[in-house]
Amino acid sequence: MEDKREITFNVLCFNPEVDEKAYFKSYDVVLEKGITVLRALNYIKDHVDPSLTLRFFCQAGICGSCAIRINGVSKLACTTQVWEELEVSKSKDTITVEPLRNFEVMRDLVVNIDPMVEKLKKYKSWVIPATKDADLGKKECTVMPEEFEPINPATDCILCAACYSECTINEGSNQQFISPLVMLRAYRMNKDTRDTVGEERLKVLVEDHGIWDCTHCYRCVQSCVKNIPIMDAIQGLREETFARGMTNSEGARHALAFKDDTMKLGRLNEFTLPLRTLGMFGAVGQIPFAIKMGLKGRVPPLLPHKISTRKQVQTMLEEVERDSKKSH
């Protein structure tokens, strides 16, 4: 006998033709064990509500069409088992389904991913090869296995946009932020020994809303349906800016100042940090913000004390530096 259960799907629906705002529709269905969320939603579409709108294609976890939020987490509907999802559901026998975040909703679970494509274009997410056009196809480039290794995980990406949806900076910046998957691509291209435009790409990457805006919340890494270590790629790009001597950007200056302070003080000198990061004119722009902080009694000390565990902090930092040199 098959194991069956009655399950409620709460689906966030929205049709711009008729709805002012999104609302939850509830569907009660009896399903057997072994069913994925995608099959369940398609069962609903076929048998209960043909207007329920979602994207799906390969049904095999490789095309990335069916990324949605299931119980609040962005993931693929086709690789998510209903039974397993019920174990983490807040209320028993109920699964909540919503569209991805950080995109405009076109209808129900379908979002407009064009802005993602625009970002892929903006950051030159392609290899411009050393091989001249006329010589294409004539001979293979030599790529040693160890040169291939760093780009290998990044080429697992299927552009499902789960990370795009989960990214907190994307949300905070009104979707202006480069977003994790585009950084991953940039890293993959820059690490590719056949590519010739690494520096050009990097110049765009360090601009506003670029690689320095990420705050390492790791949400992208947690939500990646292919378990790609996206944060390594982001760090890799940042390291490359230093390797190429591109230290004249806000992010790079911030990182340098950060390191400087840590070495000297074992802590940050928050008072002069903005000055060193933004330069004189940029820092002046921060004055209203500083005054507000002052009014709330949250002003950093003018002359910070060195902290007592400074030595340990410095040793840690030196370790890290040695380590990162080794891995290059």
Place this chain on the structure above:
Amino acid sequence: MSYDIVIVGAGGGGMYAALEAVRRNPALKIAVITKVYPTRSHTSAAQGGVNAALANTDKSDTVDLHIFDTVKGSDYLADQDSAAYLCEQAPILIRELENLGAPFSRLADGSIAQRPFGGASKYRCCYCADKTGLTILQTLYEQCLRYGIQFFNEYFLLSLEQEDGVAKGVIALDIRTSKIRKFEGKTVILATGGYGKMYWHRSSNAAGLTGDGGAACLRAGMALKDMEFVQFHPTGLRKSGLLVTEGARGEGGYLINNKGERFMSRYAPEKMELGPRDLVSRSVETEIREGRGFDSTAGQYIHLDLRHLGADLIKSRLPQIRELCIQFEGVDPINEPIPIRPTAHYSMGGIDCNTACETSVKGVYAVGEGACVSVHGANRLGGNSLLEILVFGKRAGMEAADLASKLPAAKISDQRLKDQEEHIAGFYGKNQAERYDVIRTELGTSLADNAGIYRSKELGEKGLSEILALRERFKKVKVADHSKTFNTNLMQVLELGNMLDLAVCVAKGAAAREESRGSHSRIDFPVRDDQNWHKHSIFHMNAEGEVSLSFKPVTMGKFELQERKY
């Protein structure tokens, strides 16, 4: 809008065509129309790899051996001029793709690695881990973005337009708004992928592999070829049809029926579970047909049992298969047997075209799984279909670019637009009462039962009459969703209509071909009959929707007919 080249489909075939065309002549106006975002195309699903006689891994490989393997694999139904072109171009295309950034796995000396693959006499298959199709598709998309190719994402092809045998363009529906618009084109390249999804729940294919391009050609009076040839894979998951690869049997998995028997002992006492794909498929199917399968709401199935291999071996050697079973079927092979049955996997037939991708209409080209060039004949070799989309994608781009620069701008009449609008409005009429999902499931079942792994005159004719009846019912099918915004219900109905037209061809061909060749296996004619049947099947449809069958000779070359033995 008027274009030089209108490409329908943004899988590997369509995108290679676009790239080649724009590089050949950057001044050309090119539109690529696709019903899903390019990187969603089913090319992404190919894992195994792509063949090319680079002779990196095995220095003794040659282009000639590749041609021979292809022709033999096709059970001698491939056109040898096309097969030769495919294999000669292969090394060039793989290098070109590599030069453009495709991340192929490497040998220790930094050259492209190659591995063995079914039906190949040498280590010839280039790959990128288990994501060959995905990485090829992504690389092509990246390069298309680089060259500024204009994509019309989420547009659905409704009709191919031609006048007096000359291409005029296509009419397509914008899925986001339901607006119908013309894409006038001096040339049209159809790269719309396979039709294996007509077997529905008995298919490994993406939901949209519904043969839309082929159906548009049929309606435009053009020919389809060798439609009865559909390749089955013996071990698809019961619910999703996804493939459990040979690896599971290679490591020692058992196939078990409801009596607990390892039934392969009856069919292949020596090789047991490791017999050739088609034999294993037929054996599993026989067990199910003779009542020795298991029952479930998703239909009858057989067990692929790995439990005796032990948790350690399963975890270390078959981690991907285990993950697949857990994610898609909710079954952990360490504790439970895997429910499987044969599944439709690849469509050899398609739009009739020659080595230059030309069809019977001037300026209309076909490429990829939706086309029939033909290089796969009665049976495709693993790793040759990715190759096909690269080689012929490039060829189609080249041909279209050259022709387009010689032709005047094309025009489509407004009347044609109105015809399409009316056709679609028809699905919303008051008397429309049939449910698309019911017809779709019945279609899948009828095809699997009557034009699937086993065929006969009787079964074929039964299948044909059932499918014709379904096609009658389809006239009353209802689109229940009346919204203009992203109406996926309408898409599903349009796709079903296309599948039904093509299914008539498949069933008709299955009933007519009185021999067994490659994937086409007749109980009543168990051997190949070169005397009477060494020829291509050609399908046409008239204005009343009647499908007629005729034949066309196979182009021979270096290789004489031989019995196909492995």
